[in-house]
Amino acid sequence: MPNVMFLRVVTRTQVGIVGAGPAGLVLSQLLDRAGIESVILENREREYVTQRVRAGLLEQATADLLDELGLGERMHREGLTHHGLYLRFRHQSHRIALSDLTGRSIWIYGQQEVVKDLIEARLAAGQQLHFEVSDVSVHDFEGDKPRIEYTHEGERHEVHCDVIAGCDGFHGVCRPAIESRLTIHNHEYPFGWLGILATVPPSTDELIYTLHERGFALHTMRSPELSRLYLQCDPHDDIANWSDDRIWEEMHRRFETDDGWELNDGPIIDKGITPMRSFVVEPMQHGRLYLAGDAAHIVPPTGAKGLNLAVRDVRVLAEALSKFYADGDSSLLDAYSATCLRRVWRVQHFSWWMTSMLHLIGDADDFEHKLQLAQLDYVVSSQAAATTLAENYVGLEKV
DSSP: HHHHHHHHEEEOOSSEOOOSSSSHHOOOOOOOOHOOEEEOSSOOEEEEEEEEOOOOOOOOHHHHHHHHHHHHHHHHHHOOOOOOEEEEEEEEEEEOOHHHHOOOOOEEEEEEHHHHHHHHHHHHHHOOEEEEEEEEEOOOTTTTEEEEEEETEEEEEEEOOOOEESSSSSSSHHHHHHHOOOEEEEEEEEEEEEEEEEOOSOOOSSSSSEEEEEEEEEEEEETEEEEEEEEEETTTOOGGGHHHHHHEEEEEEHHTTTTOOEEEEEOEEEEEEEEEEEEEEEESSETTTTEEETTTTTTOOOGGOHHHHHHHHHHHHHHHHHHHHHHHOOHHHHTHHHHHHHHHHHHHHHHHHHHHHSSOOOOOOOHHHHHHHHHHHHEEEEEEEEEEEHHHHOOOOOO
């Protein structure tokens, strides 16, 4: 059979963005506001990226940015504002008053909903946003003429650009292209989360973080009719071992309180097991290739930071690119990695601290469990300790 020849289509833009998750979409929206052109490439189909269930908690600054970009209308209509959270241990709940302690709040609004809003805004603006691309590769980013190659609808394409933004997640192609130049920090936790999505009204008005003798549990929500709950579990367990009845039985055990509080249960529409890890690469840039979001760092979800940290990265990158195109000053671009990593490591520490305080750690003995309880006692009894948790949870304004 003769070789099939592909027509090579060449386009030119200022910023080539690989990945149409929150990082890539927010970056494109910010660049458009500054009059900077971009092209977004995504290997998944549109339906997949708008339906996959991911994070659901927005820091105050992330919610404010969506408002600033004109994308907050549905968030305000369908999202839930929370002003506190509960820490539950020894079968008792203790409220951390986030807003009273910090003057800021959080929003519960699913990542897939944020992505839907961003995609609609990008397409309405005539953005070049291509789904279901394949064979993506990045080239020549060590010089001043980077390019991205990919296949779309049977044709080979090249995007010639000034800068490449690698927003393609942990399993993307951008980080591996420069991995030999990076220092990788990786920590895998000896447990995972079994997460469920259930069509049942939430049993709580605010999130509940629980340390129980059988392991960690978290109760959050996606809407007044949809609950999202998690259990600490073996990361290598098979989800087939967890029937719906077994899941709810374990949920009831771990969330039980001495005051008779009851957990609502109902039909489970999605469930899965996710390993837990912390991951950071340094630096987050090489030449004219800049990594953002999960391509550069992963945090355990205990602190609810993944999406918010990705948005912070691209805010820094968009500001740097705006200065570069406005007056040719590359100082902010040169400092991109150092600027982002200050917050990345602060968030890594907070996420590790929350995770360590609330999970049974491997073969930890009774001594270590008593230390966890002492830490929790301190957090709920000291305004200073509660404020430290609260200001990190709602998002530090300056790092």
